[in-house]
Amino acid sequence: MNLEHSIQKRFINTITKQEELSMPSEGLKVYQDLVFYRFLEVFEKAYPRFRRMVSEKKFSELIYNFLKIGAKDPILWRVSGEFKEFLIANNDLEMVFLSNLLEFEFLEVEMYMHKYPEYIEKEFTLESSYALSVDANIRTFTYAIHHPVFDENPQNFEKGEYTVLFYYDSQTESIIYEEITPFLAVFLGTITREKSISIFIEDKAKEYDVTRVELLEVLLPLLKRFTSKNIITTQTLHT
Secondary structure: OHHHHHHHHHHHHHHOOOOOOOOOHHHHHHHHHHHHHHHHHHHHHHOHHHHHHOOHHHHHHHHHHHHHHOOOOOOHHHHHHHHHHHHHHOOOOOOOOHHHHHHHHHHHHHHHHOOOOOOOOOOOOOOOOOEEOOOEEEEEEOOOOOOOOOOOOHHHOOOOOEEEEEEEEOOOOEEEEEEEOHHHHHHHHHOOOOOOHHHHHHHHHHHOOOOHHHHHHHHHHHHHHHHHOOOEEOOOOOO
């Protein structure tokens, strides 16, 4: 990885005229192509949806422009995050949803690169205390980029507030995401292991002026599923 980072840095210095290489122009072209196609491969895998939305020529142009500025992190998948920031900061594309889309796709990359504990099926109980797992994420987007057909016709979706829950499913070894209500997002972000989930439900019932039974009717099936998927857990944070 250090060698690859060294090659990348040298290539960047060369194409920005900071360093001259003592090699024939033909060799330099091969050298440039080698580095370019490595980044092309990484970025296509990191942002497949974005890649499909732009032409091959435009995508290549964006990579070359990014390489002129240069990457800072020697870890390639993290460089994808730098590419994301570069695209957002230099958005000359007609995509008002660009930042949402790139954040969405890079979060999937980050979650895939995370090390997950061994899956242990658990049973939910109201007497236990829970917290949102470090293996789950809740994000709010301005555009409905999580919708299955958003990429086909983005203009058909109104701007709004979309709260999405992401989690790793160890049984399928995939990242799953689903839209949840703002209330559920707040509830999941509020619960801690300091007191039982039952107390949190009672507190929320009073806050929203509903009965405990009414709130349990809505929450219980969700909390049982979230426990089985390790979205909420009784375990302490793992390292």
